[in-house]
Amino acid sequence: MGNQLNKAKCLNCNDIIESTHRHDFVACSCYQSSNVQCHLISEQLITALGNTVVLDDNQKHQIRCVVATVLSTGFFLDGGTDYLRAGGNFSHLEYIQE
Numbered sequence: 001m002g003n004q005l006n007k008a009k010c011l012n013c014n015d016i017i018e019s020t021h022r023h024d025f026v027a028c029s030c031y032q033s034s035n036v037q038c039h040l041i042s043e044q045l046i047t048a049l050g051n052t053v054v055l056d057d058n059q060k061h062q063i064r065c066v067v068a069t070v071l072s073t074g075f076f077l078d079g080g081t082d083y084l085r086a087g088g089n090f091s092h093l094e095y096i097q098e
């Protein structure tokens with residue numbers, strides 16, 4: 001236990017990125033932040049929209065920020081191992097376990 005890394009490979013650009021501490025924001029080369037639109041949305045709608053959610057386990061019961069566009073590529077990681085946070089196109093994200 002405790003070996004979960006905040007590390008992932010992008011299946012689109014093949015970058016391997018890792019967030020090593022709480023304020024370590026990293027994004028892969030193809031991450032298109034300009035295409036990301038953030039909307040405040042309820043948990044029910046997040047479930048309906050599927051896999052483009054920005055997860056923040058510290059705010060489980062609050063409104064979350066959802067990335068609505070399906071045109072985005074790549075993803076970002078943040079939070080290190082304190083809390084795993086990711087956003088972007090989750091179909092490009094493959095977590096790496098070591």
Ligand SMILES: [Zn+2]
Binds near residue numbers: 011014031074092
């Ligand atoms: Zn990428």
